[in-house]
Amino acid sequence: MVVELPDILIRRARREDLPALVAMFAADALGGHGDTTDPEAFQDYVRAFAVIEASPDQTLYVAERGGEVVGTFQTMVTTSLTGRGSSAMIIEAVQTRADMRGQGVGGLMIEFAIAEAKGRGIGRVALTSNAIRKDAHRFYERLGFKPSHLGFKMALK
Structure with a gap:
């Protein structure tokens, strides 16, 4: 599905979008994900993109304006036994x-x-947001999301 609004196009990401996506993530000082525009790291993003692109349950999207990538998000569909499957x-x-x-x-x-x-x-639908991103929390709440769970992470590297 492609949605085109007055000057924003939302579509599936393509391999050629990777440099713009990597630059956007690397510029995010709050994210703390270690993203970088270092050319030596680019193959890590190419590998991840291939995994996402091949998955029937994951989709990476971009928002485009005037031919430039101005936003991105990823969706994943999971099925659980809880909630009657x-x-x-x-x-x-x-x-x-x-x-x-x-x-x-x-x-x-x-x-x-x-x-x-x-x-x-x-x-x-569910999403998580870094605990320090208070502006993002207010944004999601304005869109109708309710804080309902406390998330935990463990770095394995």
Whole structure:
């Protein structure tokens, strides 16, 4: 599915989008994911993109404006025995290019993901947000998300 709004196109990411995506993630000082534009690291992103692209349960999207990537997000569909075998769409890696924040790109991306979930008959969407991203938390709450769980992580490297 491709959604085109007045000047924003949301579509599946393509391999040629990787440099713009990597630059966007690397510019994120709060993320703490260790993303970098170092050319030696680029193959790590190429490998990850191949895994996502090959998965029937994962999709990487970009928001494009005037031919430039200005945002991105990824969706994953999981099915659990809980909730009588219900499925959920998890929205991850939501990022809007710094110069485009506050212009509605993030909201359009989330609306797109929710529409995709509804179109697939999925009854719940979920996302996580770094605990220090208070502005992002307010943004998600304005969109109708409710904080409901406490997340935990363990780095294995």
